[in-house]
Amino acid sequence: MVRITSSISELEELARRCRIEIVKMVHRAQAGHPGGSLSEIDLMAALYSTSLRVRPNDPDWDDRDRFILSKGHASPGMYALLAETGFISHDDLHSYRVLGGICQGHVDMKWCPGVDFSAGSLGMGLSFGMGCALAARLEGSERRAFVMLGDGEIQEGSVWEAAMAATHHELGNLKVILDRNRIQNDDFCSEQMRMFDIPAKWKAFGWNVKEIDGHDMTEIVDGIKFLDESNDAPSILIAHTIKGKGVSYMENNPSFHGAAPNDEQFAIAMSELGAVQ
Amino acid sequence: MSRMAATRDGYGQALLELAGNDKVVVLEADLGKSTKSLHFRRAHPERTISCGIGEQNMLLVAAGMASSGYIPFASTFAIFTERAFEQMRNGVARPNLAVHVCGSHGGTHTGTDGSSAQSIEDLAIYRTLPNVTVLHPCDDVSTRLLTKQLAKTDSPSYMRTARNKTPVLYDNVDPSTIQIGKGIQLRDGADVAIIACGVLVSEALKAADELSKQGVQATVIDMHTIKPLDIELVDLVAERCGAIVTAEDHSVIGGLGGAVAEHLSASSCTPLERVGVHDRFGESGQADEMLELMELSVPHIVKAAQRAINRK
Numbered sequence A: 001m002v003r004i005t006s007s008i009s010e011l012e013e014l015a016r017r018c019r020i021e022i023v024k025m026v027h028r029a030q031a032g033h034p035g036g037s038l039s040e041i042d043l044m045a046a047l048y049s050t051s052l053r054v055r056p057n058d059p060d061w062d063d064r065d066r067f068i069l070s071k072g073h074a075s076p077g078m079y080a081l082l083a084e085t086g087f088i089s090h091d092d093l094h095s096y097r098v099l100g101g102i103c104q105g106h107v108d109m110k111w112c113p114g115v116d117f118s119a120g121s122l123g124m125g126l127s128f129g130m131g132c133a134l135a136a137r138l139e140g141s142e143r144r145a146f147v148m149l150g151d152g153e154i155q156e157g158s159v160w161e162a163a164m165a166a167t168h169h170e171l172g173n174l175k176v177i178l179d180r181n182r183i184q185n186d187d188f189c190s191e192q193m194r195m196f197d198i199p200a201k202w203k204a205f206g207w208n209v210k211e212i213d214g215h216d217m218t219e220i221v222d223g224i225k226f227l228d229e230s231n232d233a234p235s236i237l238i239a240h241t242i243k244g245k246g247v248s249y250m251e252n253n254p255s256f257h258g259a260a261p262n263d264e265q266f267a268i269a270m271s272e273l274g275a276v277q
Numbered sequence B: 001m002s003r004m005a006a007t008r009d010g011y012g013q014a015l016l017e018l019a020g021n022d023k024v025v026v027l028e029a030d031l032g033k034s035t036k037s038l039h040f041r042r043a044h045p046e047r048t049i050s051c052g053i054g055e056q057n058m059l060l061v062a063a064g065m066a067s068s069g070y071i072p073f074a075s076t077f078a079i080f081t082e083r084a085f086e087q088m089r090n091g092v093a094r095p096n097l098a099v100h101v102c103g104s105h106g107g108t109h110t111g112t113d114g115s116s117a118q119s120i121e122d123l124a125i126y127r128t129l130p131n132v133t134v135l136h137p138c139d140d141v142s143t144r145l146l147t148k149q150l151a152k153t154d155s156p157s158y159m160r161t162a163r164n165k166t167p168v169l170y171d172n173v174d175p176s177t178i179q180i181g182k183g184i185q186l187r188d189g190a191d192v193a194i195i196a197c198g199v200l201v202s203e204a205l206k207a208a209d210e211l212s213k214q215g216v217q218a219t220v221i222d223m224h225t226i227k228p229l230d231i232e233l234v235d236l237v238a239e240r241c242g243a244i245v246t247a248e249d250h251s252v253i254g255g256l257g258g259a260v261a262e263h264l265s266a267s268s269c270t271p272l273e274r275v276g277v278h279d280r281f282g283e284s285g286q287a288d289e290m291l292e293l294m295e296l297s298v299p300h301i302v303k304a305a306q307r308a309i310n311r312k
């Protein structure tokens, strides 16, 4: 793992720095997806720091754990973390959504070091992660596949094809984090497609399931330990999060799924996140 | 300066105007704000069916409703309609059910979302399906009029709209000149015919201006209907100009260029040059940058015209 830290306060600080970069990227590009980046970032910061076996100076290392950002629109979160962990430079973040830039609108394994999946179409990452997990087992490798899913995303039927297949194939090395922020593109999930008892659905498919508060770092570190230690079957950490977390006017606001802040809003965000201007 | 508008707005407007027919229903897959079906949803929530992020389900729900006498309009991004291609093939086209699919944000022009969002094969794949009409209008006026005509047809359709604004061409034209299956001649010239669709129609007009400065007179056609192709018009301009250029924000394989090439190969030996995306994926960039990078912009259309003329 990157092992920048495993102390709770340092993890919180890492996530705060990432949040600042997320808002900066989306503001510079005047496009992109801040909401889902801000909801996922505490989880990803902890995953990279306490569990994921990867080497920033050797991003293509064969035996690395795979991290698949299936909700690939939330790329600013991933780019910020890749910069903080040394896979890419902070200068690279300026290439977000810029012609020729390694930080493409949606994370893309062909463009950016440290990215294991070419995302952008929802509902594809779990199947891909299952393939990575199967390949690891066939090769006798200890590596694992981690997949970050959005809650809107799990409305795609193919997610459930993969969920069923993963238990059939007893893939204990397949691990999912679900960013349960309750908002999708147009509106709240409850308006677009009610999903009722999500934990029960995964349990019924034979998965190990744990629910946490996705912004409480102690619970997150615990949750990731649960993923690390549950190897008898595929496992899912359902993280209750707030879309836009950390920027007051973005929090719980469907409008900031895919919209950039204007200059005035940007200044407010920077001040709320404690950025040194 | 002419008015600028996005074709997706013409689609949204047409749905509202169609709402008087209570058989018209709208299906969404969490992109109503983007496709512009949201206006219909706000006015008629009871006839708007949210399918969540589930395009495959949406297509077949639409088919079931069509089989029960409704007139479904189902929309999402062009690229994500493709996920339901087999549903469209077996569940919609084969039984010839009048489901109208609208794919917005088509082409590389859609911009900085990058290659995963840039459909450059939609026209090609839907064109292979029997019974399916394939449209790609160039402005909001024609999009609105064509969408309204679709509601009266009894077979399925696919229409691509674009995300970004382009010049409006038909504010002051007689609406009866805009008909499914009929190309529109926008400019007359005897040396070469540029047959374009969608966001490249206004680029083709600019290219014709450039060519005219060089003493080359170009006919420009808005071929908003890719299928059925207006072959009479293609034959007419092939005969009159003796050289043809097609222009589309789509792969050169199988779309408008493919359709014209297939037709010409059986009817005449008119030289044809295809402006389109050359067998590659896009990337993140602004709309104008993408047209440049993909070799779709005015200078590329001009050069293609010169090549076609040289081959006469």
Ligand SMILES: Cc1ncc(C[n+]2csc(CCOP(=O)(O)OP(=O)(O)O)c2C)c(N)n1
Residues within 6 Å of the ligand: A033, A035, A036, A037, A039, A071, A073, A074, A120, A121, A122, A123, A149, A150, A151, A152, A153, A154, A179, A181, A183, A184, A185, A243, A257, B029, B030, B031, B053, B080, B083
């Ligand atoms: C197959 C597919 N359909 C539609 C979209 C368009 N889209 C992008 S993000 C999004 C909403 C995603 O919601 P969720 O998974 O909850 O992500 P988050 O809230 O974490 O950003 C939609 C519909 C897409 N990218 N892929």
